[in-house]
Amino acid sequence: MEQLRRTLEHSAFGVCAWMGDKMGISRSRVRTYFIYLSCLSLGSSLLFYFFVAFWLNVREYMREGRRQMGW
Template structure:
């Protein structure tokens, strides 16, 4: 049951932790733990950052896909 929940969130999350992990060469699990612990300490501010970063990354991927289609003749 726990594995199904983890798989669901990994599949449908924004991919912010994965992006940051690959970008800064840090373990994804450490970044996720950082967001969880800092959310408790900072009363949800890191969650707002996470959602904002997710929206920015989603828009960025959308623009890249559109640009690639426009350049594929």
């Protein structure tokens, strides 16, 4: 069950997991806040979510590039 949860979190960009780890709160609470916030703001919080997901992917690609170049 834990492996399934990790796979789903990684395939969903891992934004809630990253934010929860950075703020020191549970990942499920961050997900719940995103759900409520997107309902209250008519989906505008999804723009923030996608922006953070994009930024995390760019950051990961940059790290991979540095590892391959030996920096």
